[in-house]
Amino acid sequence: MAKTQVGWMDYLPELVRNMESPGLLVVSVDARGRPNVMTASWGSIGVYWGLPMFIAPIRKSRYTHGCIKRTRDYTLNVLPRKLAELATFCGTVSGRDHDKIAEANLTAARGLKVKSPIIEECVLHYECKVVHANAVAPRALVSEIERVHYRDADYHTYFFGQIVAVRAEENLRRRV
Numbered sequence: 001m002a003k004t005q006v007g008w009m010d011y012l013p014e015l016v017r018n019m020e021s022p023g024l025l026v027v028s029v030d031a032r033g034r035p036n037v038m039t040a041s042w043g044s045i046g047v048y049w050g051l052p053m054f055i056a057p058i059r060k061s062r063y064t065h066g067c068i069k070r071t072r073d074y075t076l077n078v079l080p081r082k083l084a085e086l087a088t089f090c091g092t093v094s095g096r097d098h099d100k101i102a103e104a105n106l107t108a109a110r111g112l113k114v115k116s117p118i119i120e121e122c123v124l125h126y127e128c129k130v131v132h133a134n135a136v137a138p139r140a141l142v143s144e145i146e147r148v149h150y151r152d153a154d155y156h157t158y159f160f161g162q163i164v165a166v167r168a169e170e171n172l173r174r175r176v
């Protein structure tokens with residue numbers, strides 16, 4: 001199915017709905033140049049410094065964390081409904097010891113403007129260049145959130161990704 005470039009606000013409801021469930025596929029590249037994919041349900045989209053931005057909170061323990069830190073870009077990919085169960089797989093095994101893209105029969109394809117590839121089988125793609133990253137500051141966090149989410153001190157880093165390209169499949173609203 002043909003994909004075209006679209007505006008970053010054109011499919012916000014589809015992006016946010018799929019973020020919540022089943023989760024977005026975040027793709028980055030490791031030190032060996034191998035693409036890796038993980039599932040992410042948290043994030044936000046908006047405007048910072050006058051630029052369209054996605055903020056991806058990624059815990060330090062994720063293989064993806066080191067990949068994004070090094071490459072300083074990532075892509076977000078929305079799965080079609082019929083492949084939604086892959087979000088569980090990509091969100092429960094690590095790229096440290098799995099080639100998830102091969103094991104899930106997915107295809108990494110070149111991005112238009114970033115080094116991280118997109119996942120061809122997905123229907124909506126955001127390419128993001130990291131312009132800022134900061135870790136959760138435990139002292140600035142209310143104790144309730146600290147207690148519930150960070151017992152093991154595995155804090156998130158917020159990767160502020162400037163959205164530099166968005167592509168969508170023509171019939172995506174029927175497929176998500």
Ligand SMILES: Cc1cc2nc3c(=O)[nH]c(=O)nc-3n(C[C@H](O)[C@H](O)[C@H](O)COP(=O)(O)O)c2cc1C
Nearest residue numbers: 023038039040041042058059063064091093094095
């Ligand atoms: C539905 C779902 C949503 C998730 N959302 C996030 C998230 O927003 N941030 C995060 O750091 N981990 C999240 N995870 C966990 C990672 O996807 C998981 O730890 C994954 O195995 C990391 O892969 P990696 O080690 O290859 O980077 C989520 C997992 C699932 C199943």
